[in-house]
Amino acid sequence: MKTSLQFFKDMGVCDGAYVVLERVFQAAGVTEFDYAQGYEVMLSMMDQIEMDAAQSADPDHATAAGWLQWCYDLRNRPEAIMYFGDHIEENLFRTADGQTHESLEAAQDYDRRRYGELKADHAAARVINGVRFGEGGAETWEVVRPEQDDLTGFDAFVWHDSTTGLNHRTESLAEAMAFDAEQAGIISNIDAAVAAARIERRICDESGKFAVWVEHEG
Template sequence: MKTSLQFFKDMGVCDGAYAVLERVFGQAGVTEFDYAQGYQLMLGMMDQLEVDAAQSGEPGHDTAQGWLQWCYDLRNRPEAIMYFGDHIEEDLFRTADGHLHETLEAARAHDRSRYAELRRDHAAARVINGVRFDEGGAETWEVVDPAQDDLAGFDAFVWHDSTTGLNHRTDSAADAVAFNASQAEILDAIDAAERAARVERRIIDESGVFSVWLCSSCSAATPAKV
């Protein structure tokens, strides 16, 4: 990963550290510095860095360790890896469940499949049976939809509560309606989770040493002053 003085400025380096970097670049007689090489060079300047950092007065950057931590974190910032535009967008995509895919289409298909499975499991778990008693006390069960069916003709209602693992029985139609409504909220949550699901693509720097995962539909974040 390449660096330059403008790179560090745009990444939001503090003024004290920037002054040190100016000296390092000047003494080396270069306008660009390899990140890994520069980081090792900074490690060999700890005593001088400690003196310069103490004079900065900036919280978090008033110690050499604070400066080094900021520099270390650069390797995990997408905007740093992508700064010069020579990064590589790999054909490797990651869904939120940690699965890796070779194409964006495969990743999205995987997400569609897993959320469809969640809906199927949910549908199986929210079945409500309406119960009718005959004159001899025998029961007839019928799957009902409280959102659409007339429940007035049923004597009881039975469903499996997936949250407790137990069957629930009630003679109250209101209880059945309430259970159905709560299950609809779960379905809404599954739908919301699918809409928010991110597919990330692996981005590597031109050297192939440093990599980050970046939302496939996102651009690099704007550098922030630290």
């Protein structure tokens, strides 16, 4: 990963640390410095950095350890790796559950399958039973489909979720329908999750030493 004085400025380096960097670049006679090499140089300058850091107004850079930690963290910042535009976009993608895939298409197909299975499992677990009362308190239960069946002949309804064990009994058709609609909202939430599903792509610097995950666009 290349660095330059402007690079460090744009990454938010404090003024005191910038003075140290300026001396390093001038002593090396370069305008760009390899990050890994520069980090090793910094490690050899701990005493000087400690003196300069003590004058820093930035509490994160007020010690040599804080300054070195800031420098170390640059390797994990996408904007640092992408700064010069020479980063490498790898054919490695990651879905929100941490699974990696060797193409965008594979990642997208994986997401479609897992969310599709989640929706199917949720829908299959939910059922409404229409209840008819008989003599002596007897009850006849029948699985009904609110969107297709005529529910006006039933005396009560029992909504059941076999996954959670949740039951809701009511003699009101309106209440049964409202409760079912509320629970069906979970499927809408899954649809929203599908639309917002995040797929990341791994990028590395031009040397291939440092890699980060960034959200894939497009």
